[in-house]
Amino acid sequence: MTMQTTLDIDIQRTQSSRLSQVDFNNIPFGRIFSDHMFIADYSDGEWKNPHIRPYGNLDLSPANSAIHYGQSIFEGMKAFKSEDGRVLLFRPYENFVRFNKSAERMCMPTVSEELFIEGLRTIIDLDRDWVPPQEGEALYVRPFMFAMDDYIGIKPSDTYKFMIFTCPVGAYYADPVRVKIEEHYTRAVKGGVGYAKAAGNYAASLYPSKLAREQGFHQLIWTDGQEHKFIEESGTMNVMFMIDGVLRTAPTGETILKGVTRDSVLTILRDWGMKVEESPMTVAELVSALETGKVTEAFGTGTAATIAPISAIGHKDEVFDLNYNKDTAMSTKILNELEAIKRGQIEDRFDWNMAI
Numbered sequence: 182m183t184m185q186t187t188l189d190i191d192i193q194r195t196q197s198s199r200l201s202q203v204d205f206n207n208i209p210f211g212r213i214f215s216d217h218m219f220i221a222d223y224s225d226g227e228w229k230n231p232h233i234r235p236y237g238n239l240d241l242s243p244a245n246s247a248i249h250y251g252q253s254i255f256e257g258m259k260a261f262k263s264e265d266g267r268v269l270l271f272r273p274y275e276n277f278v279r280f281n282k283s284a285e286r287m288c289m290p291t292v293s294e295e296l297f298i299e300g301l302r303t304i305i306d307l308d309r310d311w312v313p314p315q316e317g318e319a320l321y322v323r324p325f326m327f328a329m330d331d332y333i334g335i336k337p338s339d340t341y342k343f344m345i346f347t348c349p350v351g352a353y354y355a356d357p358v359r360v361k362i363e364e365h366y367t368r369a370v371k372g373g374v375g376y377a378k379a380a381g382n383y384a385a386s387l388y389p390s391k392l393a394r395e396q397g398f399h400q401l402i403w404t405d406g407q408e409h410k411f412i413e414e415s416g417t418m419n420v421m422f423m424i425d426g427v428l429r430t431a432p433t434g435e436t437i438l439k440g441v442t443r444d445s446v447l448t449i450l451r452d453w454g455m456k457v458e459e460s461p462m463t464v465a466e467l468v469s470a471l472e473t474g475k476v477t478e479a480f481g482t483g484t485a486a487t488i489a490p491i492s493a494i495g496h497k498d499e500v501f502d503l504n505y506n507k508d509t510a511m512s513t514k515i516l517n518e519l520e521a522i523k524r525g526q527i528e529d530r531f532d533w534n535m536a537i
């Protein structure tokens with residue numbers, strides 16, 4: 182069946198939906214993909230041929246330059262089912278802006294707002310039955326772009342694909358996380374690509390993260406690449422600390438991803454009249470606050486994990502346990518507020534949701 186939108190997207194629907202095979206009471210993160218995918222092609226200096234096909238494999242040359250030289254970027258956001266049956270996509274314009282920032286840094290073409298937003302609307306609408314209704318679950322939405330030239334040699338590709346697929350997901354972390362302050366390996370440096378959602382950033386983080394896991398931690402807290410003196414962010418999350426009643430987090434810049442969840446949490450806290458400080462924090466300052474019991478809470482913020490409470494922070498040979506208590510934690514209150522907004526249970530007072 183073929184359908185048209187304002188973007189003139191050619192849509193081919195699947196003949197056999199896989200929806201009935203999904204156990205919505207037990208969804209693993211990132212392994213189940215909805216029925217369709219959105220694709221647009223870039224060549225001769227413009228995006229063309231927006232189309233939707235049944236989710237499936239791609240045909241790639243072994244010389245595909247994204248595979249060899251890494252021109253590959255992505256985004257991540259979530260859509261939720263509201264109690265009255267609407268599908269709400271959380272803050273997609275923020276992801277649109279960040280996607281184009283990543284594209285510019287990686288010397289890739291930007292996408293128009295129409296292509297990004299209409300692509301999202303159409304693919305999510307088509308697979309709207311895949312948005313899980315349960316609390317704690319969502320439809321994860323993955324826009325991405327990668328080079329398509331078949332060329333061995335270092336230069337920006339002339340051709341690209343922009344794609345979007347979605348997957349129903351459950352919780353990213355089931356339990357509070359243990360994190361380790363990393364003072365040897367580096368995620369990002371000034372002048373580098375840390376602020377971009379570039380695929381290679383994640384590949385580079387795998388080895389140090391593996392070492393941390395072998396030491397009993399789930400994640401790292403990265404420090405600055407120059408001196409390893411300042412706290413930056415975590416693997417897929419920005420990090421926040423409640424110290425002496427003030428919510429502290431690092432300012433975003435060249436080396437820290439400008440998280441949408443981070444901004445949402447700061448906005449809510451300011452709205453509640455809480456003290457929020459975006460300022461550089463040294464490792465020494467954090468460790469001293471941990472030693473004197475001034476850190477009452479720490480948590481990560483990110484689309485996948487939403488709010489991930491931190492139960493322990495490792496620094497050199499020491500591990501500082503935080504007495505995380507779900508019932509009394511500020512992070513629980515923030516999580517509940519965010520979830521209620523995303524699911525349309527309370528007023529969307531910051532105008533964050535896009536109804537599909």
Ligand SMILES: Cc1ncc(COP(=O)(O)O)c(C=O)c1O
Nearest residue numbers: 417418419438440441442483484
């Ligand atoms: C490195 C990194 N930091 C922070 C975040 C959190 O960003 P957001 O809240 O927009 O998902 C992510 C996830 O996208 C990330 O990959």
